[in-house]
């Protein structure tokens with residue numbers, strides 16, 4: 001991408017940074033992406049280099065170990081990394097959006113010193129544990145219990161579908177002090193995964209993003225200190241929901257990256273592949289696919305950057321983030337499907353990247369709120385308007 005021609009206008013330093021991130025993604029991340037996809041091996045080297053480049057805590061203030069950048073730059077960086085490897089993209093997104101953000105926004109200085117500094121600088125990795133076996137789209141009724149004990153809380157329960165769950169050093173954990181209170185009983189904690197009683201129970205065998213771990217976590221009489229409570233008792237649902245608002249910009253950007261990869265591969269293939277005596281790019285059927293892919297991609301990108309820009313301006317952005325995620329994830333799925341169609345039989349094989357794009361795109365319509373949940377969020381905002 002030519003970052004000097006993007007909207008909104010970027011300054012010189014942003015253009016230089018994005019060129020650097022794009023180079024890293026294409027030269028370091030992309031060449032090993034198929035290997036990680038095939039083996040499911042965690043991309044340790046990618047994450048190490050991303051930490052050195054400041055990509056693991058991009059929006060965290062420098063004094064807390066972050067890069068002190070804005071959400072728009074984060075969205076662009078997420079797209080660039082995810083275009084090379086969607087697994088690496090989600091590892092980055094969870095650490096930035098779902099782990100660093102709530103500590104920065106709701107944490108005490110002591111929590112920032114202890115947890116945020118190592119997370120934002122990439123020395124440590126985090127996960128976000130909200131979903132449970134019986135509570136995915138409806139987390140207000142979650143069952144993981146936090147019982148008040150002298151000096152802290154005793155946690156019992158389990159969590160499902162936790163990205164980075166196997167590797168995480170720290171975990172943002174949502175648990176309830178009283179399930180009868182529904183969302184008003186939920187508390188957020190920041191927890192060291194080495195705490196006695198914390199265990200990783202099961203790893204999912206997935207369709208896509210195979211190099212990122214998706215784990216079930218188990219808490220058995222795990223005692224955490226009062227100092228681990230993030231925000232106030234009973235504020236956990238709001239911590240989680242506002243965290244997910246920003247997370248949805250990250251996943252929208254991941255979807256844009258997957259779509260970009262599929263789109264670029266399709267243009268290249270269409271220009272090289274000959275049928276009926278000419279490159280298939282000369283066929284109007286293929287041109288229509290290319291035109292629609294490009295249009296859907298750019299429309300979703302503008303929605304995503306608009307949401308990011310509103311967040312940077314301190315304006316409400318929950319509706320815009322939901323629109324961005326809905327549009328970008330569904331566009332990514334559509335573009336990846338058509339990319340295989342453009343490639344024909346070749347696209348159905350692992351020799352071509354579009355096969356991986358197709359498998360990776362699907363999850364963007366599911367995690368951090370399904371497309372249907374995004375529609376609920378958007379409708380609630382639209383209908384609440386006077």
Ligand code: CAA
Nearest residue numbers: 130136137138139140162163238241242318367368369373
């Ligand atoms: N920010 C702050 N507060 C919010 C909020 C937001 N975005 N959304 C709701 N709230 C507040 C409301 O104001 C309300 O507060 P009061 O009690 O003070 O009035 C309270 O939360 C309850 O709101 P709702 O009645 O709207 O809540 P609900 O139970 O009906 O839920 C929902 C609404 C949008 C469906 C929500 O449950 C939701 O987003 N569900 C999807 C969850 C999700 O995205 N899960 C993915 C998990 S993370 C993941 O994918 C794993 C990974 O590792 C990548």
